[in-house]
Amino acid sequence: MKKMSAPQMSDAELVAGIKRMKQEKDIVVLAHFYVQDDIQDVADYIGDSYQLAKLATTTPQQTVCFCGVNFMGESAKILSPDKKIIMPDINAGCPMADMISSDEIERVKAQYDDLAVVAYVNTTAETKAHSDVCVTSSNCLQIVRSLPQKNIYFIPDVNLGSYIKSQLPEKNVILHDGFCCVHHKIRVAAVQEMIAAHPDYKILVHPEAQAEVVALGNVVGSTKVLLDEVKKNDAPGYIVCTEVGILHQMKKAAPGKEFLVPTRTQTCRSMKRNTLQKLYDAMHTLTPEIKMDEELMQQALRPLEKMMELAESKVSTL
Structure with a gap:
């Protein structure tokens, strides 16, 4: 109806x-x-x-x-x-969440004995149900570092996975090829151009952006981490490499500061x-x-509970 x-x-x-x-x-x-x-x-x-x-x-x-x-x-x-x-x-769906299937997860599981499937929380319940633990962009390093398994299948975001891989060389991080349509389109040349024009501005980058953009960030972290940085930092302005919706709260947190975005496509249509x-x-x-199906909910709850358990001791954030 x-x-x-x-x-x-x-x-x-x-x-x-x-x-x-x-x-x-x-x-x-x-x-x-x-x-x-x-x-x-x-x-x-x-x-x-x-x-x-x-x-x-x-x-x-x-x-x-x-x-x-x-x-x-x-x-x-x-x-x-x-x-x-x-x-x-x-x-209103998330294209990145739909870029991984349970069949793909099970195929990789079959290839490794010592493997943890780590699912970004930005995934469907079906994906979570086939995973060992969930992570957020704030706690992913802490949690992946704490896992006993050497082999980590990180799904679905190749950019956040690449960031984890670069920070934790002791782990064998196996990447999926998913990506956030918004963050993936932020171009390093556009960011460099803004840096050249505003050398005293802080560069805030979400780790869903490509590695070349992440490397330029003064602060790399979750949306909340980036917002918190604006609240405590005294920079005259910021180059913001994440979805434009966050600017509304950033402007409230730091009135009078200038906020620039490198590309006009930093908008999530969903x-x-x-x-x-x-x-x-x-x-x-x-x-x-x-x-939702009761059994699916129970299966998807396990990796979320595991995340909360491992994140209890807050040692580090992105």
Whole structure:
């Protein structure tokens, strides 16, 4: 059955309605750093994918509206199976998450006795279910370093995997060829050109970017790490090598600073599928809802729990 949309309203009316329904229906709204600015402004919490999924487990509200892409809603449901997880656009997918299949994972497993399958948290529940441990861009070095296995199959992001490989030469990191369409398109020449024009600006790079771009970064880390750097650093400006959605929070954190992006293609179309109208509609109808097979949820939970266990002792972050 086709979902019915509410009558067309102005942005101000949508925002007022969203705020009202939060109270009336006891809904918490979580928004990823990469969604549109107006959604970030109306959300209760803003963060990266794993940070928000974990946060969903602690909020008192039993209904969570997750503004992001579908693997994020899955992670929230896996960690909070008793809560209702809804999304403004359940068809907002992550191309990188779809670049790996369970068949590929099992094929590599068959080739090595001493192997750990390490899945970036930016993956589907199906991929997580075939993995040994999940990692985020903040804890990947700490966790991979702590694993007893020498052979590491890192999936799906070749760029983050290459960064881990360069930092942990003692491990045999086997790379998959997946990539983030946004970060992969950031060109080293464009970054170098900006550095030449603004030599006193700090270069902030997400490790999903290509190795040549990562090598130029003054700070390399997760979206949250990059935002935290802006809050504490006194540089006059920043060259930001990640998705442009983070600029909204960076500008709030450091008003008066200049933020530059090297390429115009640093926009995730999937994240931008989340709109105020869709958020309003989801809260109004409490749909679409993330529903998952119980056995798959249990299998996908294991590597997430393993990640939390290994990350308990916070020794290092990207």
